[in-house]
Amino acid sequence: MSTVHKVAKNTGIMMVGNLTFRLLSLVTVIYLAKYLSVEDFGKYNFIFAYLGFFEIITDFGLGDITVREMSRNPNSMQNIIGNVHVIKILLSMIAVFFSILTISLMGYPGTTTLYIYIASVVLLFQSFSDTFKTIFVTKLDMQYEILSKIISKIVFVGLILYIIALKGTMYQIILAYIFSEFLRTVLNYAFSRKIVRAKFDINFSMWKSLLKESLPIALSSSFLVIYHRIDILMLSMMIRGIEAETAVGLYSAAYKLSEPLGLISTSLVVSLYPLMSKSFNNSKNDFFKTYEIGLKYTVILMLPIAVGTTLIADKIILLIYDSSYEGSITALQILIWSLLLASINLLLISSLTSINKQRLNTLSMGVCVVANIVLNMILIPSYSYNGASIATVITELILLLMSLYFAYVNLDLPPVRAASAKPLVSCLIMGIPIYYMSNFTTINVFFIVLSGAAVYLIALLGTNTFSKDEKKIIKSVLSFNVICKKMRLG
DSSP: OOHHHHHHHHHHHHHHHHHHHHHHHHHHHHHHHHHSOHHHHHHHHHHHHHHHHHHHHHHTTHHHHHHHHHHHOGGGHHHHHHHHHHHHHHHHHHHHHHHHHHHHHTTOOHHHHHHHHHHTTHHHHHHHHHHHHHHHHHTTOTHHHHHHHHHHHHHHHHHHHHHHHTTOOHHHHHHHHHHHHHHHHHHHHHHHTTTOOOOOOOOHHHHHHHHHHHHHHHHHHHHHHHHHHHHHHHHHHHSOTHHHHHHHHHHHHHHHHHGGGHHHHHHHHHHHHHHHHHHHHHOHHHHHHHHHHHHHHHHHHHHHHHHHHHHHHHHHHHHHSOGGGTTHHHHHHHHHHHHHHHHHHHHHHHHHHHTTOHHHHHHHHHHHHHHHHHHHHHHHHHHHHHHHHHHHHHHHHHHHHHHHHHHHHHHOOOOHHHHHHHHHHHHHHHHHHHHHHHHHOOOOHHHHHHHHHHHHHHHHHHTTOSOHHHHHHHHHHTOHHHHHHHHOOO
């Protein structure tokens, strides 16, 4: 199997698997949003947004560096993964300690503080799962990660429905989440042993090298998490009382719908990253080809999602939630554009990391953190959660401009407009029937989405967006039998 076909199939597996995972997640969000009040739904999302800050410590940038080093040195995988395991155990213990200490000093209500005490154990399980994931990413065997995610999510959905049927409490919901993450860790551990078994031969020289290389990524990740999560924290601090929980709830409802769609582009970039890391040392030409594929298909996949969601955001919100979440419509229309920008940013950040320029990403992220905090301080008092949404989009735009500059200076990469012209024209063609059906008919939203997707695909083909080879690869990726065969583990 050629490398291109392997990347295509790995990406297809991730897309199908992550789509299934996110549909299950959506079921959870819908039932929780309807079962809990808007205020309690906001509290639930605050808990895990808060813990997101401490995930930075558990990873410390080691994920990307581990994949890069194992891609370059496949014979050292056992030693690398063994040492990374030990490092991350120590980091996870530190993360749990500081998550508990920090919330204790912040003066939040006792129930919120208690929930975070309990939920913080999730940091341990997520850290282990992410370490196993680096093995699957390196070997382009993401079907294992996908399968463990889907199984654990099915269990979580079942537990949530059971808790709701029994009129259960937030405490029980958090315990269900912890159990599902524990199950995912166990499954990832079992699957990882099919590929490589870690050697716990402690090598402090390797520790020093890995941590030195990962520090810029850790700082970048810190900045990334801060400007992606600080909005919820600032909403809860700048708008006091029940209004704050309502604002967080409405913002989270929109964010929960836009964020999962990013997995589409993430699936592509995760598949390409090991190849970029390897090819940069061996063949610059292969590196540029890999980047061009990533950019082209990121735009093709994400641009219509941004356009379509903007046009039918009201129908999506009212379909998934209820009229109490109408305030989330505008937030969704704004946030969906940050998703497009973030998808391109992910590719650029990965490209720079693959050529050992992760320090430039750190600089970009640092600027974005400052910009996001300032923008939130200016916009939240006047526009509440919509202000936080606007701040997110502007921040992603700043990151895009800085990342493009660094990429062009260090790699002489082709401009984004070269990959976006035909998809943009196709999106404009797609938008006309979507706008008409959404505003002047009572057609079902699912039919609108399917019709828009069909028009967009026809427009792409009509503008000769795909080469003959790309058409063959796409057909292979979309083959249900091929994907199912690849995901079969027996």
